[in-house]
Amino acid sequence: MPTLTVEKISKSYDSPGGTLQVLCDVDLSIDCGQAAVIMGPSGCGKSTLLNILGSLEQPTGGRITLDNVDPTTLDEKGLAAFRNRSIGFVFQDHHLLPHLTVLENTMLPALVGSSGEVDESRARELLAKVGLADRLEHLPAEISGGERQRAAIARALMNRPKLVLADEPTGNLDRVSADRVADMLQSLHREQNVVLILVTHSEPFARRFDKRYELLEGRLKAC
Numbered sequence: 001m002p003t004l005t006v007e008k009i010s011k012s013y014d015s016p017g018g019t020l021q022v023l024c025d026v027d028l029s030i031d032c033g034q035a036a037v038i039m040g041p042s043g044c045g046k047s048t049l050l051n052i053l054g055s056l057e058q059p060t061g062g063r064i065t066l067d068n069v070d071p072t073t074l075d076e077k078g079l080a081a082f083r084n085r086s087i088g089f090v091f092q093d094h095h096l097l098p099h100l101t102v103l104e105n106t107m108l109p110a111l112v113g114s115s116g117e118v119d120e121s122r123a124r125e126l127l128a129k130v131g132l133a134d135r136l137e138h139l140p141a142e143i144s145g146g147e148r149q150r151a152a153i154a155r156a157l158m159n160r161p162k163l164v165l166a167d168e169p170t171g172n173l174d175r176v177s178a179d180r181v182a183d184m185l186q187s188l189h190r191e192q193n194v195v196l197i198l199v200t201h202s203e204p205f206a207r208r209f210d211k212r213y214e215l216l217e218g219r220l221k222a223c
């Protein structure tokens, strides 16, 4: 059984103008070590799909299993623990906490819900892998946009998640920084053996990955 299985996921929103059907019967299955890229026009539902895969939003219908766990069966506490342990997010605008250093931001997922020792050496190792070994004590405001995205990638990997979700991780970066972030994501997901799902508007970025999908009118098609 693949690590991530998505079966007939649908999502609609009720609005004053009627029901807005955003996702329709979305199927996807991906193994660890594999990456999938999702493309599609603005407003087609890419972030909605990522939020559902990351258990941040509930689907209207369908089923998701991550390593044989169906997150919809978990209670609130169980779901929060599952999300923290099994899923890493890289948001478009990084979401690093401004008053914490690069090293502290990276360790944060391990600090949440932990009563014991946090593996600082893992955070240092991941930051070295993304080229930030000499920026550990900097605050997010003291590093570049590309460096912030790379710190966000290190943070997403901190808890050894099974699934890493990245929503336009290179969206607001220049070409050189975007290439660097793409290089990191491409090698790290294989090394760390995670399922990586990326949303991007960039064709060159998408072409780096084998599994490519387009989301159009609520349906996901391989392309």
Ligand SMILES: Nc1ncnc2c1ncn2[C@@H]1O[C@H](COP(=O)(O)OP(=O)(O)OP(=O)(O)O)[C@@H](O)[C@H]1O
Residues within 6 Å of the ligand: 013, 015, 020, 022, 040, 041, 042, 043, 044, 045, 046, 047, 048, 049
């Ligand atoms: N909470 C909500 N209530 C009602 N409609 C919503 C809600 N969240 C998203 N939508 C609508 O669902 C559609 C999909 O939104 P989503 O953010 O997933 O698009 P996207 O593909 O990520 O777009 P972009 O490329 O611009 O980031 C949009 O038309 C949006 O207006």
Ligand SMILES: [Mg+2]
Residues within 6 Å of the ligand: 046, 047, 048, 167
């Ligand atoms: Mg979006």
